[in-house]
Amino acid sequence: MHIEVDQEKCCGAGQCALIAPDVFDQRDSDGVVLLLDPEPDESARAVVTEAASVCPAAAIAVTG
Template identity: 70%
Template sequence: MKITVDEDKCCGAGSCVLTAPDVFDQRDEDGVVLLLDPEPAEHLHAAVRDAANVCPAAAITLDGGA
């Protein structure tokens, strides 16, 4: 699985951080998503898919992965 984030779309809701904290964080100054791991281990894939699904701005894109 490869993850990309669109920082311009991100609204800083933080749903991704709550859902997959090993993969996402937020910038202190504006709350915009920080991608910590663009190719996370397989055991994190379900949480990453959930994070992408709950993102209110649809700023997270997933490519591949089970």
């Protein structure tokens, strides 16, 4: 699994960081998503997929 984030699209809602804190975080200055692990273990697929699906800006892409 590979994850990409579009920081330009991110609105800073923070749902990704709440759902998958080992994979996503937020910048302190503006809340924009930070990708901590672009290729997490397969065991994280469910939470990563959920985080991507609830992102209001569709700023998270999951492939593979």
